Amino acid sequence: MVKFLDHPELTSLSGQVADAVIGDRVLSCTVDVFSCKRAGTDKKTGFSIQQRLQEECDMRIAHEFPEGGGGNKRKKSGDSEGSTPSVTMTELGDLAVPGVQRFIADLILTLNTVFPDYDFTTIPATSFKSAGSVSQVVHAINARMNASLCSSSPTQEVGANRFQQHKINPDTFLPELWEVVGNIMPMEEVQVFTYVPEVQGDPFSDDGVLWSFNYFFCSKRDKKILYFTCITRRSDSVFHTNLSHDFDFTSPSMDQNSNFSSSMNFDMDG
Amino acid sequence: MPSVKREANPPSSNSSASKKQKTKDVNSLVVGVLKNVGDKGASQDEIQSSISIDATNLQECITSLLNNKEIELFTRGDDKEIVFKYVEPGGSGGGGQRAFSSKEEEFVYQCIARAGDKGIWTKDIKIQSGLPQQTLTKIWKVLEGRNAIKTVKSITSKSKKMYMLYELEPAKELTGGPWYTDQDFDHEFIDELRTYCFGLISTADSQSVGEITSRLVEDNISKVELTTEDVQQLVRTLELDGKVESYMEGEDKRYRSMMPVVAPGKGEKDGGKVRAGGNSTRFAFRHWQMLEENFAWRTLKLGEFETMSAHEPHHHSHTA
Numbered sequence: 001m002v003k004f005l006d007h008p009e010l011t012s013l014s015g016q017v018a019d020a021v022i023g024d025r026v027l028s029c030t031v032d033v034f035s036c037k038r039a040g041t042d043k044k045t046g047f048s049i050q051q052r053l054q055e056e057c058d059m060r061i062a063h064e065f066p067e068g069g070g071g072n073k074r075k076k077s078g079d080s081e082g083s084t085p086s087v088t089m090t091e092l093g094d095l096a097v098p099g100v101q102r103f104i105a106d107l108i109l110t111l112n113t114v115f116p117d118y119d120f121t122t123i124p125a126t127s128f129k130s131a132g133s134v135s136q137v138v139h140a141i142n143a144r145m146n147a148s149l150c151s152s153s154p155t156q157e158v159g160a161n162r163f164q165q166h167k168i169n170p171d172t173f174l175p176e177l178w179e180v181v182g183n184i185m186p187m188e189e190v191q192v193f194t195y196v197p198e199v200q201g202d203p204f205s206d207d208g209v210l211w212s213f214n215y216f217f218c219s220k221r222d223k224k225i226l227y228f229t230c231i232t233r234r235s236d237s238v239f240h241t242n243l244s245h246d247f248d249f250t251s252p253s254m255d256q257n258s259n260f261s262s263s264m265n266f267d268m269d270g
Numbered sequence: 271m272p273s274v275k276r277e278a279n280p281p282s283s284n285s286s287a288s289k290k291q292k293t294k295d296v297n298s299l300v301v302g303v304l305k306n307v308g309d310k311g312a313s314q315d316e317i318q319s320s321i322s323i324d325a326t327n328l329q330e331c332i333t334s335l336l337n338n339k340e341i342e343l344f345t346r347g348d349d350k351e352i353v354f355k356y357v358e359p360g361g362s363g364g365g366g367q368r369a370f371s372s373k374e375e376e377f378v379y380q381c382i383a384r385a386g387d388k389g390i391w392t393k394d395i396k397i398q399s400g401l402p403q404q405t406l407t408k409i410w411k412v413l414e415g416r417n418a419i420k421t422v423k424s425i426t427s428k429s430k431k432m433y434m435l436y437e438l439e440p441a442k443e444l445t446g447g448p449w450y451t452d453q454d455f456d457h458e459f460i461d462e463l464r465t466y467c468f469g470l471i472s473t474a475d476s477q478s479v480g481e482i483t484s485r486l487v488e489d490n491i492s493k494v495e496l497t498t499e500d501v502q503q504l505v506r507t508l509e510l511d512g513k514v515e516s517y518m519e520g521e522d523k524r525y526r527s528m529m530p531v532v533a534p535g536k537g538e539k540d541g542g543k544v545r546a547g548g549n550s551t552r553f554a555f556r557h558w559q560m561l562e563e564n565f566a567w568r569t570l571k572l573g574e575f576e577t578m579s580a581h582e583p584h585h586h587s588h589t590a
Contacts, residue, residue, distance in 0.1 A: 116403055117393040119421070119431045122453070201427025 004113065005033045005224070009180045016168050020149070021235065025210065027148055029230040030114055031177070033184055036106050036223040045112075049105040049121055050098070056124060057088050057095040091130040092193060104128065107216055110227050111195060115203045120195075128216075131192040137215055141228065142174055144213060148232065149173070181217075185226050191218050208237025296323060296331045297340075304341055304356035311344055311353030336380055343383050350438050352386055371412065374401060378409050382419050382433050387441040389422045389434040425453050448494045459492075463504055466491055471505075471514050472527035479505055479523070 010031060017029035038046050064087040092107075093100035104125050111120040120127075131137050149170040193216045197204035204212040210232045217226040303320045304312055312320070318328055332354060335341045339357060346353045370376035381395045396406060410433070413419045419433045425446040434440065449456060463486075470485055471477045483501045486492060505525055508514045514525045 116407065117391065117396070117431055118429045119423075120429055122423075123429065198429065201424075202429045 005035055005184075007033060007180070007184055010184060013173070013177050013180060016173070017145075017230075020168060022148055024235050025148075025232050026235045027230065027232050029228070031181070031226070031228045032114060034106075034110055034113070034225045034227065036225065038109070042109055045121065046102070046105045046109055049108050050101040052122065053095060053101045053104055053125060057101075060087050060095070063087075090125045090128075092125065092128055095125055103218075106225060107193065107195070110216065110225055114227055114229065118202060120202075127196055128193050129196055131194040131215055134187045134190050134192055134217070137192045137217075138178065141213065141215070141230075145174060145230070146170055181226065185217060185219050185222065185224055187217075189219065189221055191220070192216065193218065204231060206233075206237075208233045210234060296321075296327060297335055299323070300328070300331055300335060301340060301356060304354055309355065311346055311355040313346075313351055313353045317354070337377075343380055345383075345435065345437060350387075350435070352383060374399065374405060375409050375412060378406070379413060379418060382413075383435055385434060387434065387438045387444075389424070389432040389440065389444060391427075392431045392433065395433075423453055425450055428453050448492070448496055448500055460504070463492065463496075464508060467501070467504055468508055468513055468527070471508070471525050472529060476517075476519075476524040476526040478525070 010033065014029060014031035017027060020027040020029075088095040090100075090104075092104055095101065095104075107128060108120045108123065112118070132140075149168055195204075195214055195216075197212070199205060203209075204214065212229070212231040214227070214229040217228065219225075299321045300317055303317050307316075314325075314328065314332065317332075318325065323331075332341070335354075336343060341354045342357050344353055344355060345351065370379065377399055378395055378401070381398055382390055384390075392406065392410075396403070399406075401409075410419075413433075414421075417436045420436045422432050422434045422440050422444060424430065424432060424444040426443075432444075446453070446455070449460060451459065466486070466489075467482055470482055479498050479502045482505065483496065483498045486496060486501065505514065509516055509525070513528055515528050516523050516525050518524075
């Protein structure tokens with residue numbers, strides 16, 4: 001994975017919203033910080049993603065200039081700079097630039113880590129969009145979350161619901177969260193991006209998902225990514241225990257000799 | 271006549287005792303079937319047809335027998351059908367490669383094996399096994415490392431992480447069949463095939479799907495295997511586009527061209543240029559073929575030495 005950075009304060013705050021029950025809904029948020037340093041298998045995966053992005057870049061150029069792209073053809077695209085065709089431009093930068101490819105690969109590795117039941121390795125660069133300025137995004141998040149946390153819909157008898165109604169104080173929770181976030185990652189020079197969900201087949205478009213947001217706060221200076229996601233589901237579609245945010249926190253460089261956890265009470269008669 | 275006391279219908283009591291008895295009965299029935307078939311094993315369907323039991327009960331029964339190691343799971347034959355075999359108590363029952371490091375690993379393997387060629391989403395395995403992510407991650411590594419399982423993607427859910435047994439071929443529902451390459455709908459491939467099929471149809475009086483399919487195979491046009499059903503789909507699209515029409519000759523369906531003039535050369539594709547045959551000024555292409563995808567004009571090859579390039583004014587009486 002892109003290396004997970006553990007910040008206990010953040011973990012404890014985000015833990016409160018990892019599975020918050022609001023009436024007949026369950027709010028599942030994750031807020032995690034990653035370093036852009038790659039370790040273990042992520043080096044290989046990251047490299048292959050970057051190769052694939054280079055192919056994507058080449059295909060764009062080939063598609064735009066099928067005759068091989070002579071000089072005059074480039075001018076036709078209206079690009080006054082001349083050297084880089086605008087056809088490879090994305091909201092994260094020019095796809096032809098290795099640094100941009102690496103950055104996109106980091107975002108994909110982050111997605112793979114936070115959602116281990118999914119594999120985003122083959123998604124195109126167009127899956128990511130710029131989300132606006134930090135203040136715009138923070139404002140949007142606050143509005144969304146306050147609307148949910150303060151929801152005073154009469155709590156129906158939610159029968160088999162295992163979760164307690166959340167006990168989060170909306171007046172203090174978000175300010176605290178942003179303070180902690182600000183300490184971890186000062187927001188100057190931070191850019192924010194978002195992954196645009198597919199119609200189906202990713203964690204934001206699963207069955208039972210009502211709405212969601214996800215933001216990558218990226219500090220190029222500190223080489224860190226803070227990924228903030230929020231998925232709200234109907235509570236009857238959350239079928240297992242609090243495993244909605246359950247990814248492997250350990251170092252990716254595991255050797256083959258690691259023992260299997262025998263403390264797991266593995267009961268087959270379930 | 272042996273005086274075996276047997277109940278015609280099991281008592282429909284809800285007590286767990288009788289339920290356990292029922293399970294035991296079913297289990298021994300299944301074991302009996304498997305003992306009889308011996309080494310070749312029996313698939314779930316085969317077991318079900320031997321004893322009258324509904325699928326859910328059979329499923330539960332098989333699960334518990336697997337867990338107790340009374341039976342084992344294998345793949346059989348070229349199509350890698352999943353079958354179960356009886357295991358001698360105290361023996362490994364064959365299949366030496368199936369040495370698992372732990373119960374958890376074995377259980378996960380069996381989840382995957384049971385999914386067959388449809389594969390199974392990792393989240394479903396997580397739910398079925400109740401194992402935490404950390405444990406599962408390790409298990410994937412081990413099983414993948416031993417080439418026991420492999421990842422597979424589905425065209426309907428491109429990002430879901432799915433596994434299947436290493437030796438199986440993914441089902442058509444996952445791959446999309448011949449029309450998909452790497453999870454993407456292969457427009458180009460289909461266009462080429464359609465052009466080829468249309469070429470065949472229009473240079474003959476008529477063609478049947480069978481004849482077209484044989485020519486396709488002979489001429490080695492496609493790298494992937496195409497069945498007559500696949501070719502039928504292609505030709506049907508040509509019919510819906512109004513390029514060919516079908517008619518019945520006795521019991522056979524045949525296709526003939528709807529286009530009035532000589533067709534483009536058979537099997538030729540001049541990379542974006544559309545070739546017209548003959549000296550006629552009416553060409554066997556339609557207006558959409560003159561445009562690129564971005565709506566720019568294409569260069570057209572009118573004859574051996576004549577081309578009408580994209581910048582030229584568009585009239586047919588073109589002097590070099």
